[in-house]
Amino acid sequence: MPQASATNRRIVLANRPTGQPDENTLRLETTSVPEPGPDEMLVRTVYLSLDPYMRGRMNDAKSYAEPVPIGGVMTAQVVGQVVKSNIEGYEVGEYVLNTSGWQDFAVSDGTQVVKLGKSPDNPSWSLGILGMPGYTAYAGLLKIGEPKAGETVVVAAAAGPVGATVGQIAKLKGCRVVGIAGGSEKCAHVVKNLGFDACLDHRSDDLAAQLREACPSGIDVYFENVGGKVLYAVLPLLNPFARVPVCGIVSWYNLPGLPDGPDMGPAIMGTILRMKVRMQGFIIFDNFGADVYQEFVRDMTAWLKNGSISYKEHMVEGLENAPEAFNQLLAGGNFGKMVVKVG
Amino acid sequence: MPQASATNRRIVLANRPTGQPDENTLRLETTSVPEPGPDEMLVRTVYLSLDPYMRGRMNDAKSYAEPVPIGGVMTAQVVGQVVKSNIEGYEVGEYVLNTSGWQDFAVSDGTQVVKLGKSPDNPSWSLGILGMPGYTAYAGLLKIGEPKAGETVVVAAAAGPVGATVGQIAKLKGCRVVGIAGGSEKCAHVVKNLGFDACLDHRSDDLAAQLREACPSGIDVYFENVGGKVLYAVLPLLNPFARVPVCGIVSWYNLPGLPDGPDMGPAIMGTILRMKVRMQGFIIFDNFGADVYQEFVRDMTAWLKNGSISYKEHMVEGLENAPEAFNQLLAGGNFGKMVVKVG
Numbered sequence: 001m002p003q004a005s006a007t008n009r010r011i012v013l014a015n016r017p018t019g020q021p022d023e024n025t026l027r028l029e030t031t032s033v034p035e036p037g038p039d040e041m042l043v044r045t046v047y048l049s050l051d052p053y054m055r056g057r058m059n060d061a062k063s064y065a066e067p068v069p070i071g072g073v074m075t076a077q078v079v080g081q082v083v084k085s086n087i088e089g090y091e092v093g094e095y096v097l098n099t100s101g102w103q104d105f106a107v108s109d110g111t112q113v114v115k116l117g118k119s120p121d122n123p124s125w126s127l128g129i130l131g132m133p134g135y136t137a138y139a140g141l142l143k144i145g146e147p148k149a150g151e152t153v154v155v156a157a158a159a160g161p162v163g164a165t166v167g168q169i170a171k172l173k174g175c176r177v178v179g180i181a182g183g184s185e186k187c188a189h190v191v192k193n194l195g196f197d198a199c200l201d202h203r204s205d206d207l208a209a210q211l212r213e214a215c216p217s218g219i220d221v222y223f224e225n226v227g228g229k230v231l232y233a234v235l236p237l238l239n240p241f242a243r244v245p246v247c248g249i250v251s252w253y254n255l256p257g258l259p260d261g262p263d264m265g266p267a268i269m270g271t272i273l274r275m276k277v278r279m280q281g282f283i284i285f286d287n288f289g290a291d292v293y294q295e296f297v298r299d300m301t302a303w304l305k306n307g308s309i310s311y312k313e314h315m316v317e318g319l320e321n322a323p324e325a326f327n328q329l330l331a332g333g334n335f336g337k338m339v340v341k342v343g
Numbered sequence: 344m345p346q347a348s349a350t351n352r353r354i355v356l357a358n359r360p361t362g363q364p365d366e367n368t369l370r371l372e373t374t375s376v377p378e379p380g381p382d383e384m385l386v387r388t389v390y391l392s393l394d395p396y397m398r399g400r401m402n403d404a405k406s407y408a409e410p411v412p413i414g415g416v417m418t419a420q421v422v423g424q425v426v427k428s429n430i431e432g433y434e435v436g437e438y439v440l441n442t443s444g445w446q447d448f449a450v451s452d453g454t455q456v457v458k459l460g461k462s463p464d465n466p467s468w469s470l471g472i473l474g475m476p477g478y479t480a481y482a483g484l485l486k487i488g489e490p491k492a493g494e495t496v497v498v499a500a501a502a503g504p505v506g507a508t509v510g511q512i513a514k515l516k517g518c519r520v521v522g523i524a525g526g527s528e529k530c531a532h533v534v535k536n537l538g539f540d541a542c543l544d545h546r547s548d549d550l551a552a553q554l555r556e557a558c559p560s561g562i563d564v565y566f567e568n569v570g571g572k573v574l575y576a577v578l579p580l581l582n583p584f585a586r587v588p589v590c591g592i593v594s595w596y597n598l599p600g601l602p603d604g605p606d607m608g609p610a611i612m613g614t615i616l617r618m619k620v621r622m623q624g625f626i627i628f629d630n631f632g633a634d635v636y637q638e639f640v641r642d643m644t645a646w647l648k649n650g651s652i653s654y655k656e657h658m659v660e661g662l663e664n665a666p667e668a669f670n671q672l673l674a675g676g677n678f679g680k681m682v683v684k685v686g
Contacts, residue, residue, distance in 0.1 A: 056617075227612050240629070246616045252609040261604015266595040268611055269570050272624040273589045274399070279622045281615040286583070 003343035010103030049127035128337035137165035144245035149174030151220035159186035161337035312336030346686035353446030392470035471680035480508035487588035492517030494563035502529035504680035655679030
């Protein structure tokens with residue numbers, strides 16, 4: 001079902017899910033393409049970003065952002081092309097980064113739009129390595145994790161866009177880097193192509209023992225993307241004064257309620273206390289300002305140019321496949337940054 | 344059983360406890376008084392400090408300090424008087440702060456000894472408000488908690504030496520301060536004598552609801568002394584960018600293993616993530632150096648002098664009563680800083 005020019009497909013939140021989103025959670029609707037008014041433009045979605053944080057927006061709970069309302073278009077960053085423009089400075093055909101969500105077309109007055117030029121080299125990279133996930137990895141690792149040469153850095157979801165970038169930056173800083181990922185194919189990629197020192201399969205029965213062996217000097221920085229059993233395997237290995245940037249807990253996003261015990265609260269808090277751990281949650285655009293963003297763009301552009309950092313996308317074709325791709329992402333079925341090619 | 348001059352009573356660790364220490368955990372032994380050699384002195388214990396951290400030293404587990412060996416004298420800071428001296432600069436009769444543990448007498452070469460003078464005003468205060476607990480409160484609150492005027496600070500164990508000091512300093516910094524303590528007598532003291540804005544009894548069935556009411560603007564700093572249900576009542580109220588200095592988790596020190604579920608790990612980690620919380624464990628002498636200590640001594644001395652900070656001790660008579668007093672401390676049965684008057 002390709003993108004049409006006369007109709008707008010959009011995916012809206014039909015029902016708030018309990019646990020994993022299912023066929024009742026999202027609904028594909030078809031409407032007419034909206035018409036831009038004065039000082040507005042029409043943007044056609046080319047690439048749609050799928051990211052784990054979107055699961056939180058499906059809940060009606062206190063969080064760092066407003067939930068998506070029932071019937072509302074699912075939140076997302078997209079890379080689009082200007083189709084019609086009544087705004088000075090935006091030309092038809094130009095690429096933009098927009099926050100218009102899971103749909104084919106959207107009208108914008110330019111608010112929160114970033115210009116990407118007429119023919120950017122890799123337009124979709126603005127959703128990944130040069131966008132929110134790359135910036136999250138950069139600032140979370142360097143400003144909260146504060147890795148020092150010779151230290152051991154552990155990162156879960158190591159084949160994902162954030163984890164892969166965290167690990168590669170940590171290698172550039174002279175650290176021993178141990179990744180954790182799902183399956184041997186991802187682990188091989190993480191070691192061979194990304195240059196991690198080791199990568200462990202979180203599906204292994206003896207993950208904790210493997211991690212202990214892979215971290216003979218303990219763990220100085222744990223970049224938290226997943227929570228769950230990976231976190232619990234990390235806790236006993238944290239060194240005094242370890243830092244834990246908390247970026248995500250994707251293994252827990254689909255929980256319908258608190259899991260069965262034992263209660264690991266005493267283990268978490270006891271480790272923080274005894275090991276003098278600093279654990280800090282962060283939401284990239286809330287915690288860091290323009291100064292850090294400029295450092296990121298400067299460094300990341302240079303690293304991509306000189307080949308120090310490599311980047312992998314998991315491209316899915318067609319807006320209609322976004323719901324299934326999103327569930328795949330939550331289950332760790334993606335291999336690289338999940339992007340939907342919409343048009 | 345008063346202190347004698349010819350024998351040395353000492354309390355040693357007989358068995359590592361599982362859960363709460365019992366009559367098999369500690370053993371009172373009587374030996375001869377040791378004789379100081381050249382460049383050594385003999386110190387007689389006058390006041391023995393009892394602190395929750397000592398429970399951790401009874402375990403044979405990776406922690407921030409070596410466990411007490413089986414048969415070894417239990418660790419403690421004491422205030423003592425020099426009885427014999429072969430060290431230049433230490434005179435008989437002089438008071439010192441020493442780390443000689445739960446016993447009547449100890450020989451010292453002066454290592455880790457702090458001189459307190461011939462007739463200090465309140466010698467036992469060096470074990471509390473002017474010592475480790477006061478310094479812990481000061482540095483933990485100001486350097487990790489970073490309270491700002493108008494913010495809400497919550498502190499558990501509010502009638503204890505650390506909590507009481509944390510709350511009073513937070514009031515001096517212009518914060519709204521809510522304490523949590525065990526029982527109405529302690530709560531009344533915390534509000535009337537220490538000037539907290541409110542104090543809640545953690546034994547109440549509706550602690551979480553009471554806390555929500557007492558913190559209408561949420562919680563910006565939670566000074567963690569206790570863990571357990573107080574922590575779990577605090578979590579949903581933490582504001583964005585809240586700070587949580589983790590100083591102790593006394594309600595969990597006697598756990599023989601992890602408690603039954605549900606697993607609160609997702610709630611702890613989810614709150615850290617969504618609310619961008621910074622949680623940091625600290626051990627006062629590991630985290631802070633001489634500069635912070637000097638600030639503490641300067642400020643605390645001034646506050647005590649001008650009456651801004653008040654201090655309460657829970658004095659128990661007799662070394663032989665230390666084991667029971669220690670269990671009382673772990674159960675929250677102390678009212679003020681627990682000190683044993685030994686001699």
